[in-house]
Amino acid sequence: MDRALLALTFVAALGCGLSAGALFAFSSFVMKALARLPAPRGIAAMNSINVMAVTAAFMTAVFGTALACVAVTVWALADWHDSFSPWLLAGSALYLAGTIGLTMGYHVPRNNALAAVEPTSDDAEAHWRRYLAAWTRWNHVRVAAALAAAAALTEGLRVG
Amino acid sequence: MGLLAGLFYAYACSVMPGLARADDRTLVDAMQQINDAIENPVFFLSFLGAPLLMLAALILQHRAGARRVVVWIGAALLLYGVAFVVTGAINIPLNDDLKQAGDPDRVADLARVRDDFYAPWVAWNVVRTAASIAALGCIIYALLVHTRAARAEP
Numbered sequence: 359m360d361r362a363l364l365a366l367t368f369v370a371a372l373g374c375g376l377s378a379g380a381l382f383a384f385s386s387f388v389m390k391a392l393a394r395l396p397a398p399r400g401i402a403a404m405n406s407i408n409v410m411a412v413t414a415a416f417m418t419a420v421f422g423t424a425l426a427c428v429a430v431t432v433w434a435l436a437d438w439h440d441s442f443s444p445w446l447l448a449g450s451a452l453y454l455a456g457t458i459g460l461t462m463g464y465h466v467p468r469n470n471a472l473a474a475v476e477p478t479s480d481d482a483e484a485h486w487r488r489y490l491a492a493w494t495r496w497n498h499v500r501v502a503a504a505l506a507a508a509a510a511l512t513e514g515l516r517v518g
Numbered sequence: 519m520g521l522l523a524g525l526f527y528a529y530a531c532s533v534m535p536g537l538a539r540a541d542d543r544t545l546v547d548a549m550q551q552i553n554d555a556i557e558n559p560v561f562f563l564s565f566l567g568a569p570l571l572m573l574a575a576l577i578l579q580h581r582a583g584a585r586r587v588v589v590w591i592g593a594a595l596l597l598y599g600v601a602f603v604v605t606g607a608i609n610i611p612l613n614d615d616l617k618q619a620g621d622p623d624r625v626a627d628l629a630r631v632r633d634d635f636y637a638p639w640v641a642w643n644v645v646r647t648a649a650s651i652a653a654l655g656c657i658i659y660a661l662l663v664h665t666r667a668a669r670a671e672p
Contacts, residue, residue, distance in 0.1 A: 368658065375654050386560045391551035403548045512658055516665045 359442060359518030363433055367446060367518075370430050371511035373423025374453050378504035380419070381457070385501050389494045397486045398477035404489075408469045420458075427453050430511070445514030449507045456503020464496050549635070550622070553613045569598050572657065579660075584667060590660035597653035601646035608642045 359367075388407075392400045427450035434446040468489060475485050576591045612635055619631045 368655075371658060372651065372654060376651060379650075382564075387552060387555040387558060388548075390558075391548055391555035394551050394555070395548060399548075512661065515658065516661055 359440075359515070363430075363437075364515065364518065366426055366433070367430055367511055367515055370423060370426035370450065370453075371508050371515065373419060373426060374449070374457075374504050374508035374511060376419050377423055377453070377457060378501055378508060380416070381497055381501045381504060385494065385497050389490060389497070393490050397483040400490075401472065401475060401477040401482060401486050404469075405473050408473065420461075424454060424458050427507075440518070442514040442518035445510050445517060449510030449514060452503050452510060453507035457500050457507070460496055460500050460503070465493065465500075468493055549613075550616060553617065569595060569602070572598065575660075579664070584664060587660050587664045587667065590656050590663055594653040594656035594660065597649045597656060600649040601653070604642050604646045604649070609639060609646070612639045 392403055395403060430446050431450040431454070434443040434450070437443055472485070472489055475482050572591060572595050576588060576595060579587045579591060616631065616635050619625050622628060625631055
C-alpha cells in the first residue's frame with residue numbers, strides 16, 4: 359500500500375473508532391440518564407447537548423473523518439485491482455452512509471424538531487418520550503456502522 | 519487468526535471509553551444521572567474488556583517471540599493504563615463529590631459545586647481521551663507489524 363494511502367486510512371480508521379465511541383456514550387448511558395430527568399429538564403439538557411456538539415473539536419472528528427473516507431473511497435476505486443480496495447471501500451461506505459447519512463437524514467431533523475418544542479407545553483412529555491425511543495434506536499445503528507467501518511478499514515490496512 | 523481477532527476487538531473497544539467521556543462535558547446539569555447510568559454491563563464490558571484482551575494479545579505475542587509487536591501492544595496497554603488511572607484517581611472522586619452535594623434543587627451554592635467539578639473534570643477528561651486515542655493507534659500499528667512479520671516469513 360502506498361504510504362500516503364496508509365496514513366489516510368489509518369487516520370480514517372482512528373476517526374471511525376473515535377466517532378463510534380462518542381455515539382456509544384449516547385447508546386449506553388447518556389440517553390438513559392436523560393430519560394430519568396423530568397421531561398422539561400431532559401429536553402433542555404438534550405437541546406443544550408445538540409447546540410454544544412457543534413464545536414471545532416467534535417466537528418473536526420466527525421466530518422474530518424468523513425472527508426478522509428471520501429478520499430479513501432476515491433483512491434480505492436482508482437486502485438480497484440488491489441486486495442485491500444474492497445475493504446477500504448466497504449469501511450468508508452459504512453461510515454459515510456451509516457453514520458454520516460443517518461446523522462444528517464435522521465438525527466439532525468429530529469434534533470431540530472426537539473429544539474422547537476416548548477419544554478413546559480402539554481404535549482412536550484409525549485414528544486420527548488417518542489424522541490428518546492426512536493433517536494436511541496437509530497443511534498445503535500450509527501454506533502454499529504462506525505464500529506464496522508473502523509474494523510473494515512483496519513482489515514484493509516492489514517491485507518495492504 | 520484468533521489472536522488477530524483478539525487484537526482487533528481490543529482496539530475497537532479501547533477507544534470507546536475515550537470519547538465516550540469527551541461528550542459528557544456538555545452535560546454538567548445531567549451529570550449526576552449520567553454517573554449513575556454509566557454503571558451498566560455494556561459499558562463495563564468495553565472499559566474492562568479492552569485491557570484484558572490487550573493483555574491476552576501481549577502474552578500470546580510474547581510467547582511467540584514477536585518482540586516488536588509486544589512493544590507496540592505494551593505501549594497501547596500503558597496508554598490505556600494512563601486513561602484508567604486518571605479515571606480512578608481524578609474523575610471518579612470528582613463524580614463522588616458531585617453526588618455528595620445532593621439534590622441540585624437543595625444546594626445553596628450550586629455555582630461553586632459546578633465550578634469545583636467542571637474545570638478539573640474536563641481538563642483530565644482531555645488527558646484520558648488523548649491517551650485512549652493514542653492506545654488505539656498503537657494497537658492498530660501492532661497489528662500491522664504483526665502482519666508484516668508474518669508475511670516476511672516464507
